[in-house]
Amino acid sequence: xxxxxxxxxxxxxxxxxxxxxxxxxxxxxxxxxxxxxxxxxxxxxxxxxxxxxxxxxxxxxxxxxxxxxxxxxxxxxxxxxxxxxxxxxxxxxxxxxxxxxxxxxxxxxxxxxxxxxxxxxxxxxxxxxxxx
Ligand SMILES: [Cu+2]
Numbered sequence: 074x075x076x077x078x079x080x081x082x083x084x085x086x087x088x089x090x091x092x093x094x095x096x097x098x099x100x101x102x103x104x105x106x107x108x109x110x111x112x113x114x115x116x117x118x119x120x121x122x123x124x125x126x127x128x129x130x131x132x133x134x135x136x137x138x139x140x141x142x143x144x145x146x147x148x149x150x151x152x153x154x155x156x157x158x159x160x161x162x163x164x165x166x167x168x169x170x171x172x173x174x175x176x177x178x179x180x181x182x183x184x185x186x187x188x189x190x191x192x193x194x195x196x197x198x199x200x201x202x203x204x205x
Contacts, residue, residue, distance in 0.1 A: 108132045115139040115161060118196035120182065126203045127173045135169045135181075137161040146184045149202060151177055159183075173204040 111125045113135055127133045137156065139145055144160040147169060154171035161167040169181075181200040 108134065110134040110136065112136045112138070113200065115141055115145050115198070117141065118143075118145075118198050120198050120200045123199050124201035124203065126205065129173060129176055129204055131173045131204075133171055133173050137167045137169070139163060139165055139167075143196070145182070145196065145198065147181050147200065148183045149177075149179065149181050151175075151179065175204065177202065177204045 109127045109131045114121045139161040142163050144162050146160045148155040152171035154169050156167035156169050179202055181202045182198045184196050
């Protein structure tokens, strides 16, 4: 009888320890690398929102929905990030994902040129990406 009780108690302690450990591990993982997801609508050659902000270390996911009859190019070469083919197709959607491993303040709208600072031949849109 006594042995059974001790075994039961010991099993209970181990189970609680495993649960607490799992909670600590999960929470710690979230704190170290949070995921920020943004939904950006492209319409009339403008993006909404036109600025997103993330923290260094965040995994950033941007879901684009292009409501325009033309494709729009987006890229963040600093994070080696873009969408399939480099453009969000006309009337289509695309996803861009990257780890924001350093601070930055740039424009991810790159229609018309591979250089994100070149806005001379794009549609005039802007998607400011700030990592702070
Ligand atoms: Cu464009």
